[in-house]
Amino acid sequence: PAVAAAQELVLSIGSRGYGGMVERNIEAFEAANPDTSVEWLKVSDVPGDSRKLYVTGLTAKSPTPDVFAIDVIWAGEFAQRGWLEPLNDYLGEETIAAYNPSFLSAATVEDKVFAAPLYVDGTHLFYRSDLLEKYGIAVPKTWEEVISASKIVMEGEGNPQLYGFVSMWAKIEGLFMNWLSFINGNGASFFDADGNVAVNSPEAIAATQTMVDMLYEDRIVPDSILTMRPDDARTLFQQGRAVFLMVQDFVHAPLSAEDSPVAGKFDFTRNPYFEGHEDAHSTAMGGWLLAVNANSEHKEEAAKLVEYFTSYAAQLAAAIDENRAPGRTDVYAAPEMTEAALIQKFGEDYAVGVVRPSAITGSLYPRVSEVMQTEVTNALHRQKTVEEALNDAAAEVNSILGK
Amino acid sequence: MSRTMSLERRTALTGIGFVTPTILIIALILIYPIIQSVVLSFGQSSIDGSQPYQFVGLKHYAALMGDGRFWNALGVTFTFTALSIPLELGLGIGLALLMNESFKGKGLARLAVLFPWALPTALNTLIWRWMYNSDYGLFNGIALQSGLVDRPINFLGDEILAMGSMVVVAVWKTSSFMALIILAGLQSIPRDLFEAGRMDGMSKWQEFTQITLPLLKGPILVALIIRSMDALRTFELPFNLTDGGPVNATESLSLYAYKVIFDFLDFNFGAAVVVVQFLVIFAMSLIYVFALQNKD
């Protein structure tokens, strides 16, 4: 609907399984702002592809897209490079205050907010409720329980095609998330309390060793986990070939779809922790933000669009209709949310979430992540002992961060 | 054009006129960006121009020499090239010989054999990755069902197998292109040479080694250069098939350059990687030309 002298906004975002939401929001926004039309520039849902697109455009100071969706881990980096427009002057104090603060911190550089949270997601432990029931096993809370439950079920079923645990351990960003869940579940963390790199702390080493042992000692994980991306793992679980699956919440929809072999036979719970670390923040968090291009020619309108997408109403609708965990805290309190049991349950897990160190590392995050992926992979492939791998990782991260 | 201009000059001017549009397009699309890359590789600058360009000489190249990952990528690239090119060449020659025979349904067969090459790499690597999958891929399905193996083969998760799998896809895709070029050469060998060979008492195999192969040197050189150029720049294949993994076992130079440029956003260092890669390719072409020409 390009009416006379209309402002044309370009919004770059993938469909990410909530295409309905994007279309709905654009329609509503256009209705509310008759002077502005929005073109939806659908980009790849594969983060690497959209990143390449953004990087080429932004380095060339392209004025479009005006608004784009970015992975939470890019926010610090893009902001540092001056590619994003600070939103403080466009969004009210009140609005900013409503956003999930831990999430917002990933997009805050030098006290300026460069992006607004669109939705949050995180990993959960999906399990085959029917199988656990069959063998009388309680829903596991710890890794120790996951391992022993896996062994019992695998042995009991006697099916060589059935694995205990699957997840995304290919050398991708997801592996880093996965690993953070493990070490956090053992009371470790990326940076210690003093802000020093602590990836080779004894707790981290022990947790990582558990990953390696699951693969080679306990044998509850298939070799192929080392090439699995989220969907590979989901597929196996959905085909009834795994007892446990640890990936993001998006899989809930396909798993419970009508033609899914495991529909009605699974459930999920928070990510496991190691014995004695009940309060560990073991859920790896991710999510997407909306940001305004620093070179946009319609910053005002662009910010309005961001505001609309992250508004209470829009986020509530997305939560209820598309199971998207809202990026603002106030939505969780909405009365309608009690109806949305699933999103509530996801939300509980996010309470014990851990974010990746992208805000602190800023533009160096991609290198840090790359080093961690490489070294953890080295350990998982037994190219190095866990200790060597994590010591090397610590040294490299320190050198990247100039410490 | 002026009457007084000599015929020769008028012809030359026409020629320049004919060449100019092509040169302009190539300049815009290739030469200008290449020059920019070279300039970038000798300097330090912020990509978006917010910091001015600063000449740093060979700094990035020096850093490159001390970069283990670069050497790994170089090794991977060479290994991939060294494995896939001979196979492609061998199969290409075989296919060319086959397509040079006359038999019923030759047209159809030629089409089928040509087809892998006409399929976008970006898509066909996806197909292969899926077929390679350990847990629900076609190959493992067949292998397990037929009892060849009792544990799934982890094609893309094992360093050696991953490289092998990549080579297989490359060979599958490009042997036919190789065959095409060689077929062209094959058809230009005078038939009576083979007859002379028969009179001399050559067997089929001797005909092949004594006549066909030596006379295919030219087309083979062309095919080798074209394919090696591509193999030394291979990008989409590891990008889509293995992500360069496991660890960095299949990370090619192009993939490394891509990561440096688009993930780490270090355009200067990335440019240095690419320039070195270009020099390697250029040197390789020269080596081919000399190696094959000096033989006689």
Place this chain on the structure above:
Amino acid sequence: MQKRPRYGLYAIVSLSVLISFFPIVWLILTSFKNTAGIYAWPPQYWPDPFTLDNYISIFTNSPELLRYILNSFIVGAGCTAITLLLGGLAAYALSRLRLRFAGMLMVGILAVSMFPPVSLLPSLFQNFLNLGLLNTYTGLILAHAGLFLPFSVWMLASYFATLPVEIEEAARMDGMGFVRIFLTIVLPLSWPGFVATGLIVFIFSWNEFPLSLVLMTQNAMRTAPVGISLYPGEYAFPWETISTATVLAIIPVLIITAIFQKQIVGGLTAGAGK
């Protein structure tokens, strides 16, 4: 002397055809399976049930696929036209008009085409942005033309070398200018060479990925490989959609290859015969 029955030959041919074709056959079979069939273990060798749902759903849910294919076609055709016309002119000049630097130019053209394309992207994007060529057919056609002109110049130049020069000289005596000679004599006479070069360039362009991804950022302008590569999600990999879309996207290439495969071989043959 007697011809032996050539079962061996047919066996080898069948095997080569099989190996070349099976991934595509597998892809086509996949496009007729339902989701359960696609992920079934052990794999389903024949779709069961055999379903057209994927095709129906792609036309209803992603009608833009047709647009992508159309874009690919426009870009491919445009790029082919430019590379043939301009590349042909250049090849003609370089092989026939006795330019003094012809040899050096040929080598130079080949050398620049060796540069790894990944690194061209940022700089190209910037130039295209400044020139207003982003998201235009002209832009991507030019970009592809730039990538493939070196190839076409080399192919065509070697093809022209096989043509008797006297016909062109006769045309000069008859009073034609070089442009006219090129259009009315060289072009029709090197038809197989042009067809072969054109077809190869068309396929190159149809398959090109990195430049098409970056220079066409608008959805409606995307080419087929880029468009199809949008289907995989961050987490999900919809094989049913991808296999179906791929099958649809390769049909035009398949048809064109089928029509012109004789010329590919014929053209290359002439080109290489020196």
Place this chain on the structure above:
Amino acid sequence: MASVTLKQIGKSYGAVTAVEQFDLDIADGEFLVLLGPSGCGKSTTLRMIAGLESITTGDLMIGGTRVNDTDPKDRGVAMVFQNYALYPHKSVFDNMAMALKLQKMPKAEIAKRVNDVADMLGLTPYLERKPAALSGGQRQRVAIGRAIVRTPEVFLFDEPLSNLDAQLRVKMRMELQELHERLGVTSIYVTHDQVEAMTLADRIVILDRGRVAQIGTPREVYEQPATRFVASFIGSPAMNFMPAERAGTDWKITGTDLVIPGFGQLATEAAALTLGLRPEHIEVLPADTAPGDPWVFDATVKLAELLGADALLNLSVNGQPFLARVGGTDFPQAGETVRIRVDPARLHAFDPETELTVARAAQH
């Protein structure tokens, strides 16, 4: 050396008959030439003998043994190809040595034989060169050398000189002749050049569209052509032909007043004939020669051209054009009227239908 016998040999490609069945006995040491225009089946015949082409019908005997199904290399034949077919990537030595190497002959002997042959052909200085670095004549010699080293029983040549220029052709022809005299190997030689055929052959087989038109010595085919085709193919410039019709015992050249007096009893009932007369059998007489001889006619010179040693006259006798060949010194010029004499003994007669030569009852 061996004799070669073709018994009802024929060749068809599907429905196309390339060579019709014929018999031929080639004696030990004979030099036989297959002559005919392009496409008449010369190469096909030769290639059947070589074993490069399968034989459709008939038997081929070399040295008394049937070799229809023998491999080319085991037939004891060697072939020289029209465009030499040298291995371009091998040295002259290796080209010549190839067959011997394949026979697994000891190295020393190979070297000896190749060197001997190279010596004989004057190729010794070039043994290390590649064919591309040789002149046409040298290449031709290498091709011949390659055939000789094998000491074959039969040499086959497929237009071996046609790619050489005129002067070289003459030279190489003489070398071939000498070679044959020296080695005495049975040779079968394909050409479409009548001069080559005439000078080289013991016997000539003239082929016409896949059929044998005549087999005979050079003199026979020149002087007693069996068909009009042979008469027209052999001799340069070609024979004059004119249609004639019976006029009592004489023959009148159709469309003119020219009467050729009965020149011997012709074994034909036909009312029409084609007469043939070679240009060199027309004698130009001094203008003051007395008429009276019925074989003397008056002619106008339309065109006179000097060839060098000879000159060609385009004559018109009573409207009938004739070509005459005369000496190159002091010949009449265009426009002059001359008196010519036709040698009746040299007049040929052909049946216009069958094109076969019509024999004379009284042989000249």
Place this chain on the structure above:
Amino acid sequence: MASVTLKQIGKSYGAVTAVEQFDLDIADGEFLVLLGPSGCGKSTTLRMIAGLESITTGDLMIGGTRVNDTDPKDRGVAMVFQNYALYPHKSVFDNMAMALKLQKMPKAEIAKRVNDVADMLGLTPYLERKPAALSGGQRQRVAIGRAIVRTPEVFLFDEPLSNLDAQLRVKMRMELQELHERLGVTSIYVTHDQVEAMTLADRIVILDRGRVAQIGTPREVYEQPATRFVASFIGSPAMNFMPAERAGTDWKITGTDLVIPGFGQLATEAAALTLGLRPEHIEVLPADTAPGDPWVFDATVKLAELLGADALLNLSVNGQPFLARVGGTDFPQAGETVRIRVDPARLHAFDPETELTVARAAQH
């Protein structure tokens, strides 16, 4: 029609001199032939005249105007190429009409002119065909027709007959001759075939490695060759050459006892000479001819071969080989001893260094 003048025309490719500077005046309506072996610069010269090759040095005048920098199409010349160079994708009509179309001549006139020429060349039935559907001779005629329709001032021919077979070549040669007589257009004709040159030319330019060896009428170049090269190139079979050394007033053939009595005062001081004698100037005498004539020698026949009308004798006189050409009937056979007479008036003498003809003080 126009005259063509070459003033010190020369051509080099970089360091290679393809044609050395020379002068030549070609008269209106003249038929000039450029003759020489392969690579001697014939085509280069012709192509400079055509405008297809730039002129390195000198001036080219056509009809009195300097045309060095004129476009080929504006020089008023038409060219017939060796391999016809017909447009394979156009009909015969269009091939012939092309130049006229490009001149924007009205359609009706084009049709008239093409039809006239086609009629004249007997091409009318083939006007709609593509060249591929024509025989060699017909294609050649189309190529000529294409040149004629333009009514050029000068015709250029680059070996137009060399792709035809022998019989057709003779026929087309005559057609060309007739054509020239009819149209009278200045023609420059390149060939390496001496028979073509001799029969067609008003004057012949003989080129030898880029240099003009002789310019003269056919009779001049045959009878009075200016250099040894010309003498050897013209005449077939080639002239006999023998080295001779001074022996008083006589000349002795080197390496033999054969003495050639002084045969006219030679304008040379040189101690050595190369003597030349054409094969047809050796006369075979009856064996009982009385000796005494110093020009009569005894000879042994080494080889005798029948060419058809003639025969060639390889003779040996006192160890010196001679080739003689004699009549094809009743010639001596190999092994016989014959008596021959050499015509002293026909003996040529060349300086062995410069290879130039040594003039005789008293012309024969």
